[in-house]
Amino acid sequence: MAQPNEVDEATIRQLLAAFEVAMADCNAADRSVDAVSGSTPWHGEAAVRYMQELQNWRGGLAQVRNGLEQLRAAMTQHLQVSGNAEQESASHAKWYQP
Numbered sequence: 001m002a003q004p005n006e007v008d009e010a011t012i013r014q015l016l017a018a019f020e021v022a023m024a025d026c027n028a029a030d031r032s033v034d035a036v037s038g039s040t041p042w043h044g045e046a047a048v049r050y051m052q053e054l055q056n057w058r059g060g061l062a063q064v065r066n067g068l069e070q071l072r073a074a075m076t077q078h079l080q081v082s083g084n085a086e087q088e089s090a091s092h093a094k095w096y097q098p
Contacts, residue, residue: 020072
């Protein structure tokens with residue numbers, strides 16, 4: 001069982017699954033905004049400002065996706081490194097057993 005300041009493999013795997021769900025939600029939101037942006041029935045200054053704000057929102061969403069991807073990559077790397085360290089420790093422990 002993990003201590004309060006430790007993260008175990010199961011927790012990391014749950015976190016990675018949550019990242020996948022969050023990324024799917026981001027992609028679904030982006031597709032919805034894309035569909036709405038193509039169906040703007042009005043023209044003129046209001047339409048131009050609306051489209052600009054949608055682009056700003058999508059830029060923010062791209063930053064969120066980038067952050068999620070960086071966190072996912074870091075957690076995946078941590079999982080691999082800790083798994084390798086655990087495997088190596090177990091290997092060394094077997095060498096010392098009588």
